[in-house]
Amino acid sequence: MANIISDETIEYVGILAKLELSEEEKIRAKKDMGDMLDYIDKLNELDTAGVEPMSHVFPVNNVFREDIVVNGDDSEQMLKNAPEVKDKSYVVPRTVD
């Protein structure tokens, strides 16, 4: 394994992903991430000079919708996905800027 993930890195990635990892999970995650970076290094060995970066896996572009309202009020159905509902709104922990 060429890539070693530091404790700081795994801590930082955990914060960004809003994940709390146990010591055991951290060890596993460090190994997985190291393996992934090794694989990327392997890909980097390929000579890609003159190859356009791929922006999508399908050779398709310009898929559009016309600007016409089709969806109606489906709020009752939609709000069934909410853990808690108040005033027709999704309840979340108090959040202030």
Next chain:
Amino acid sequence: MMSKQYEMVIGLEVHVELATKTKIFCSCSTAFGGAPNTHTCPVCTGMPGSLPVLNKQVVEYAMAVGLATNCEITRCNKFDRKNYFYPDNPQNYQISQLYLPICRNGSVEIQTENGTKSIGIHEIHMEEDAGKLIHDEWGDCSLVDFNRSGVPLIEIVSEPDMRSAEEVIAYLDKLRMTIQYLGASDCKLQEGSMRADVNISVREAGTTKLGTRTEMKNLNSFRAIARAIENEKNRQIDLIESGEKVIQETRRWDDTKEYSYAMRSKEDAQDYRYFPEPDLVPVVINDEWIAEVKSRQPELREAKLARYKEEYGLPDYDADIITGSKRMADIFEAATAICGKPKKVSNWLMVETMRLLKEHAMEPEDITFSPKNLAKLVELADAGTINSTVAKEVFEKIFDEDIDPDEYVQENGLKTVNDEGELRTVIGQVVKDNPQSVEDYHNGKEKAIGFLVGQTMKAMKGKANPAMVNQILKELL
């Protein structure tokens, strides 16, 4: 105490909500003010497995704004994911454009006290708006309404070319006017369809190295923007003068307290981990499409202003005020097309319309009367069918209820009396009843005639032809 001279360096990030009927990636309505979550679907609430499909109109509005601001249009566009967690962002990422924004390298010209100045536009990109958070005062929670989630935005990023609050206002006004004329947005700062974040740094005048900048948010009016800029300039100068450092941070402006405070500091700086959005295919724009969007570009303000002076012979002052609002300009042109009297139409718009708008605390965009009825009124007044006092009264009715002035004048018997016989009888009586005024007039008191005119008008309930009244009075005296 302030011994050194400082200058501000200001750049703007302006978000504009586009005037599409549907959201950027789904067919939900963008209508403002619906009950919470009534304009939502699996796409704009970030349900797993839902897939976005791009609204073509968003691309065309973005192109139209880019072309009107002298930008280059990117031929191969793609979208990127900006990752962050916040309850108003149900996908935990915002679909935006980082690497290949649709418009780049543009500029607009603004008027400053030192003449014309060009403000560079770094880029314009397309993205989606977030939902709205309402903080529950009673429960210890916040409520999320996703009606705004997925409403299309363009973000216009300027170069750091502005040096004063006045230049910032002129630039914003220019953008707003251009976008309103294009019909791409109504650009209302108060309602949030146009939002400006201001990046400010100060440096010693004459130096070229940029100082550390701060970003100011929550600016809801031109006045707030001007105040926040002055306040932040002084705050940064005070820090520098006292040997402290300006910290790069985002600050929130409180316009009632005229004070800003730090929102996020550098320690928890955002790391958005942008990557290409795999759910959307690239957007390829060719010359034909650009030409098509360009051909639909309506006449913009500068062109209109010049044409009003040239074609209709309007004075600078009139043309400037009328083209200052797209709605006003539309009414002016439509009414002029009907009655063919541009200066008369312009007078009604500039004087009485402006007065009534101010009285009702309305914006020109709120005008409801039809150009047809204004044109009819111009004809009635011009033909002498009604006199100017009556015309003002009729105009108020048009402004409030859009009444048909022909019918209204007919029904209420407001036509000017041009019947010489009738006028002579009435004036004869007025002269007889007011011997003192007649004597004053003969003794050289010119003003006395005004009183007699007033008495005649009163007797005629304001409907007499004033020129005829004057003429007959002078004869009889």
